[in-house]
Amino acid sequence: MWRVLRGDTLSRRERQQLVRTVSDLFRIVPFSIFIIVPFLELTLPIFIKLFPNMLPSTFQESSKEEERLRKQVQVKVEMAKFLQDTIEEIALERRSKAMEPKGSKAVEFAQFIKKVRSEGGYVSNKDLLKFTKLFEDELTLDNLSMSQLRSLCRVMSIQPLGSPEILRFQLHMKLRELKADDKVIYL
Numbered sequence: 001m002w003r004v005l006r007g008d009t010l011s012r013r014e015r016q017q018l019v020r021t022v023s024d025l026f027r028i029v030p031f032s033i034f035i036i037v038p039f040l041e042l043t044l045p046i047f048i049k050l051f052p053n054m055l056p057s058t059f060q061e062s063s064k065e066e067e068r069l070r071k072q073v074q075v076k077v078e079m080a081k082f083l084q085d086t087i088e089e090i091a092l093e094r095r096s097k098a099m100e101p102k103g104s105k106a107v108e109f110a111q112f113i114k115k116v117r118s119e120g121g122y123v124s125n126k127d128l129l130k131f132t133k134l135f136e137d138e139l140t141l142d143n144l145s146m147s148q149l150r151s152l153c154r155v156m157s158i159q160p161l162g163s164p165e166i167l168r169f170q171l172h173m174k175l176r177e178l179k180a181d182d183k184v185i186y187l
Contacts, residue, residue, distance in 0.1 A: 024056040079155040141168045
């Protein structure tokens with residue numbers, strides 16, 4: 001806290017800890033009422049049941065948190081599979097449209113995707129860069145359908161509500177936030 005008041009910058013971890021601590025302090029304020037008013041602590045279980053977010057982060061149940069994270073990962077995996085299928089469809093559409101040498105590259109890309117899905121493992125940057133020309137202007141947010149935008153929002157933990165323009169804006173802002181976060185991590 002002293003470093004912030006002096007004007008020093010915080011590392012990413014220190015900033016997250018500061019935000020968590022300040023939010024926990026604001027959550028503890030209602031508990032002072034339970035201490036001041038006699039016998040009000042007997043109603044504490046009722047208040048906690050009605051307002052579960054009133055508890056500080058150190059009192060959260062780990063089983064509920066693990067279950068929530070497990071569901072979130074499952075949704076992200078399903079959406080990632082959908083987006084992979086979408087990319088494969090784009091490549092196959094390209095193959096059917098183009099009668100030029102790119103068509104053979106699209107077939108090669110489809111085989112590459114099947115190989116990666118069946119074997120799994122590490123994919124080198126060289127392999128990825130080989131296929132980027134297939135998707136030069138196809139994978140921008142402006143060219144994605146509504147279902148693809150919604151899936152991408154779910155993968156990035158954004159509520160998929162609103163028009164396509166709103167979803168594109170939210171995705172753009174989330175990507176900007178992630179980019180800034182990556183820069184902070186790098187420093």
